Amino acid sequence: MRLFIAIQFTDDVKKALLxxxxxxxQKGIKGSYTPAANLHMTLAFIGETRDKDxxxxxxxRVVFTPFKLSVREMGTFGDILWAGVKxxxxxxxxxxxVRAQLDAAGIPYDTKEFVPHIxxxxxxxxxxxxxxxxxxxxxxxxxxxLMKSENKNGKTVYTExxxxxx
Numbered sequence: 718m719r720l721f722i723a724i725q726f727t728d729d730v731k732k733a734l735l736x737x738x739x740x741x742x743q744k745g746i747k748g749s750y751t752p753a754a755n756l757h758m759t760l761a762f763i764g765e766t767r768d769k770d771x772x773x774x775x776x777x778r779v780v781f782t783p784f785k786l787s788v789r790e791m792g793t794f795g796d797i798l799w800a801g802v803k804x805x806x807x808x809x810x811x812x813x814x815v816r817a818q819l820d821a822a823g824i825p826y827d828t829k830e831f832v833p834h835i836x837x838x839x840x841x842x843x844x845x846x847x848x849x850x851x852x853x854x855x856x857x858x859x860x861x862x863l864m865k866s867e868n869k870n871g872k873t874v875y876t877e878x879x880x881x882x883x
Contacts, residue, residue: 719765719866720772722815723757724858725877726835730788731756733854734800737791738837744849746798747842751835755875758786758802758835760815760861762827769878772863775818776881781811783859783882788835791851798841799834800852807858808833815861859883 726734731753738750763772784807788800802808812831819826860882864875 718767718769720763720769721759721864721866722761722763722772722776723759723862723864724786725757725860725862727856730854730856733788733852734835734837737800737852741798741838744846745843746838746845748796748798748838748840750838752872755873756835757864757875758833760812760831761819763819763824764827766824768824769863771822772819772824773879775822775824776815776861776863776879778818778821779811779814779861779881781814782807783857784808784811786856786858788852788854791845791849792834793841793845796839796841797836798838798845799836801835802833805833811858811861
């Protein structure tokens with residue numbers, strides 16, 4: 718089972734992200750756009766594992782205070798176009814604690830540096846217009862989710878299988 722721990726978005730944040738993706742299409746940006754149901758922010762990518770119960774236990778040990786997440790900027794990693802967040806200590810602390818709990822439980826995960834982003838377009842074709850207004854949305858992060866990633870009928874589907882918080 719392919720797993721990752723993520724922040725799921727409120728409808729308002731999804732609406733802002735989808736509006737930005739619509740505007741990008743109108744500006745001629747081509748690529749593989751993330752489906753609305755798959756919009757999230759990964760805190761830790763675990764990958765293939767059979768030990769979801771140990772991951773759940775590690776998540777139960779994560780301690781965080783709800784915090785405000787502000788989606789405000791855009792950027793690229795090669796041919797991936799993403800939306801980002803304004804500097805946020807609550808988010809960085811949460812990601813650090815999630816990873817520390819996975820380490821303590823001996824659960825392997827992708828240890829690349831945490832760079833908070835929301836993938837909007839993969840295999841982007843075209844250039845982001847200078848001064849393009851990114852999404853503007855805020856939400857309170859009150860929970861984290863354990864997500865399962867599977868391929869169904871040629872599409873990637875993410876399903877929440879566990880949640881910690883409200």
